[in-house]
Amino acid sequence: MADRVTFRMGDVFPADDDIAVWVMNLSIALGDLRIVADYAVRDEQPDYERIYFVRLFASHLREVAKLLARDFDDRQDVRDFVAKLPQAGRDARDEAARMLNDNFTLRPRIVVWRDMARVRNDTFHYASDKPSRKRLRAAIEEVADMEGVYFVNDDGTMRADYADLVTANRMHPFEEQEPELPVTRELHDRIIALNEQVATFIAHAESQWLFSRSQGVVTVTSD
Incomplete structure (x- = not known):
């Protein structure tokens, strides 16, 4: 059995x-x-x-951080809305903000949200901006003595x-004593934990918004 929450879009999201x-x-x-978490x-x-x-x-998480952290800091209307959430929702937002400003254990000089921004830029910009291009050149130089392979399969x-x-090297430039996989795993673990807090906060925000509408605007049915 599943519940359906239905409404006229313009009545709930003007x-x-x-x-x-x-x-x-x-x-x-x-x-x-939710889509990318299933794959990751x-x-x-x-x-x-x-x-x-x-x-x-x-x-994705870096961009979401702008909504729940930066907008919270910059917008009084967002703070007023968040203040109406249940304690669990407010706690999740606060914890997500704390985690974003935390430092990695294996890279104690690196702040989580800044590293996520670097990964985002390198993922989507394909070295079209100068900092990303510089990191790409550095990664190419780093693997200069490794074997390059191009696979052509029978199929x-x-x-x-x-x-x-x-x-892989550009994602995590590391010193010799910092093997790549533990560094990758730490980022993976951090974003999984951060996603849990972000998802909890957003679910509370959605519920608060939907069910604070005037009576009769939102209908709940069970299939």
Whole structure:
């Protein structure tokens, strides 16, 4: 059995209401996070797929952080709305903000949200900006003595494994004593934990917004 919460879109999300637009943004973001989370936590997947979904996961979370952290700091209407949430929702937002400003254990000089921003830029900009291009050049130089491979399989599929090698190095530039996989795993663990808090907060925000509408605007049915 599943519940259906139904309403006329314009009655619940009027386009000229700033908080309605903000909550809609949260809902869109949570939908994206739920999709990528399913892929990122799969036990059986090639390393290059795991790294890709970690990059994508971190990138989505970095953008969501702007909604629940930056907007909270900059907008009084957002703070007023959040103040009406149940304690669990407010606690989740506070914990997410704390986690974003925390430092990595293996890289104690690196702040989580800043590293997520770097990963986001490198994932989506493809080195079109100067900092990303500089990191790409550094990663190419770092793997200069490694073997590059291009796979052409019997079924006609192909993959530039050499590009995956550079991507992995660019994602986590590390010193010799910092092996790549533990660093990748720590980022993976941080974004999973952060996502839990973000998802909890957004679910409370959605519920608060939907069920604070006038009586009769929102209908709940069970299928």
